[in-house]
Amino acid sequence: QKEVEQDPGPLSVPEGAIVSLNCTYSNSAFQYFMWYRQYSRKGPELLMYTYSSGNKEDGRFTAQVDKSSKYISLFIRDSQPSDSATYLCAMSPQGGSARQLTFGSGTQLTVLP
Amino acid sequence: GAVVSQHPSWVICKSGTSVKIECRSLDFQATTMFWYRQFPKQSLMLMATSNEGSKATYEQGVEKDKFLINHASLTLSTLTVTSAHPEDSSFYICSAQLTPTAPLHFGNGTRLTVT
Numbered sequence: 550q551k552e553v554e555q556d557p558g559p560l561s562v563p564e565g566a567i568v569s570l571n572c573t574y575s576n577s578a579f580q581y582f583m584w585y586r587q588y589s590r591k592g593p594e595l596l597m598y599t600y601s602s603g604n605k606e607d608g609r610f611t612a613q614v615d616k617s618s619k620y621i622s623l624f625i626r627d628s629q630p631s632d633s634a635t636y637l638c639a640m641s642p643q644g645g646s647a648r649q650l651t652f653g654s655g656t657q658l659t660v661l662p
Numbered sequence: 663g664a665v666v667s668q669h670p671s672w673v674i675c676k677s678g679t680s681v682k683i684e685c686r687s688l689d690f691q692a693t694t695m696f697w698y699r700q701f702p703k704q705s706l707m708l709m710a711t712s713n714e715g716s717k718a719t720y721e722q723g724v725e726k727d728k729f730l731i732n733h734a735s736l737t738l739s740t741l742t743v744t745s746a747h748p749e750d751s752s753f754y755i756c757s758a759q760l761t762p763t764a765p766l767h768f769g770n771g772t773r774l775t776v777t
Contacts, residue, residue, distance in 0.1 A: 590753075590771070591771060592666075592757075592770045594768070595765055595767060643763070644764070650766065654704065
């Protein structure tokens with residue numbers, strides 16, 4: 550069993566839809582949670598960075614962390630074709646250490662105009 | 663925000679030659695940078711940690727003699743793929759962070775094709 554599980558998709562939604570992307574994990578030591586967006590042939594771009602449980606909102610994006618269920622989500626409201634990308638969750642027990650950073654496999658999202 | 667610049671964005675080289683990839687932190691100093699490799703439709707795999715002024719730390723299974731890392735200044739790390747072979751063809755991405763506990767910011771990656 551992988552430490553971080555992420556549905557690879559592909560996920561296809563119409564423009565304007567609410568998108569829900571999810572990751573589950575097994576390591577209860579994870580405390581820092583990130584979502585990255587990666588366009589084709591580009592490096593990952595940091596979208597959200599949260600610590601411990603709770604919600605964080607930034608524009609059309611909302612990140613949720615439920616540590617009791619070991620489950621994190623990224624919601625995208627009013628999705629746009631420009632949101633079409635691969636979304637990677639990432640998590641670590643301590644802030645900043647790349648050696649302890651574990652990535653999900655990524656979910657490929659397509660928003661249809 | 664933290665901007666990480668990577669150059670070149672793509673490169674094609676012949677088997678047996680060496681290729682150098684540069685990673686720069688544009689608006690901040692980075693004592694530590696990280697090099698990743700990504701295969702198609704797969705997640706990122708950490709190759710090595712680049713430390714300014716000292717030797718890089720390589721992950722298990724990564725050949726340090728093949729992937730030479732130099733971090734000569736606080737804003738520049740380079741990855742040199744030596745004696746490249748077709749199996750080295752991949753997407754290489756560097757990253758850095760504003761502070762040791764901050765999240766990683768990534769460059770735009772370098773697509774290497776070895777013919």
